[in-house]
Amino acid sequence: MHLKKAQVVVLGSFHMSEHTGLSSERRQTEIEDLVFKLARFKPTKIAVEMVPEDSAYCNEKYKQYKLGVHRLEMNEIFQVGFRLGIKMAHEQLYPTDWMGASDMDYGEVESWAQENQPELLHEIYKDLVFPELSEDKSIVDYYKEINTSTFLNKLHKMYVNMARIGDLNHYVGMNWLSWWYKRNLIMFANLTRLIDTEEERILFIVGGSHASIVTKFLEESEICEVVSPLSYLS
Structure with missing residues (x-):
């Protein structure tokens, strides 16, 4: 018997702040197209690569953006996450990262x-x-x-x-590496805490370097169904 599970999409992203030219009309239209495609997943929650301690900061910016008084910075959390959140009528986004100290960088x-x-x-x-x-x-x-x-x-x-x-x-x-694995394990754990029902559909927007390892943790936990973002980007 197949038991229905919550679904999670881990979207590996590039860091938009490191690129120039993304404010152009062409690139902004392309970002809107990305958001349109991701909306087909119909996420119930959007998780982002930001520490939970900054949740109030993140969601105050989101609130101001919804009110039309905040201009989006060039960051995938805002450019993609905020736009998608509004499209899905979400009240908030969910920071899930951890950035504790490491023994060596x-x-x-x-x-x-x-x-x-x-x-x-x-x-x-x-x-x-x-x-x-x-x-x-x-x-x-x-x-x-x-x-x-x-x-x-x-x-x-x-x-x-x-x-x-x-x-x-x-x-x-x-x-x-011990710090790296700890960070990704905490991301995984924080994602699982967002699953309240089997109807949950969580989109996690995270730097591409994290995508594979977090996906593997989710798959191996068997707590949810992991859906490839490519299913919606086509």
Whole structure:
């Protein structure tokens, strides 16, 4: 017997603040097209990559945007999440991130590996090519590209192999990776707390680097049905 479960879509995103030209009429129309396509999922809740401590800040901005007195900053939470929330008549968005302290940051691990294990670092990075948002590529097509299982699995493979950086009793990669896994596990746990009924349909807008690992946690938990965003971006 098939038991109905809540559905979750994890939408891997690029960080819009790192790109120029997205305020143009063309790009804004493309973002609206993305929102239109995501609305077909009919999410009951929209979760975003922001810490819960900033929920009041986030939802005050959302309230002001609904009233027409707030101009959207160039951030996927606002550009996509706020627009979709209004389209779905949601009262609020749900920050689910965690940003506690780490023993070592990513750059420190990479620098150590460049100096001490350059061949291993090359092996970890060699198959990973990040798609680019070129002038001839639409926003929707870019989201399709960064949400393919092929690309997301390569990202996940890179993070797993970072555990190999270091040596016996000197686990350099783990100094950062333990924080990374903790952060993604907390995102997963916070997402599950949003599931109130089997009718729930949650959209999680998160940086693409998190998409594969959070998806795997959700799938392995068997608490919900994980739906590919590609089902709605086509």
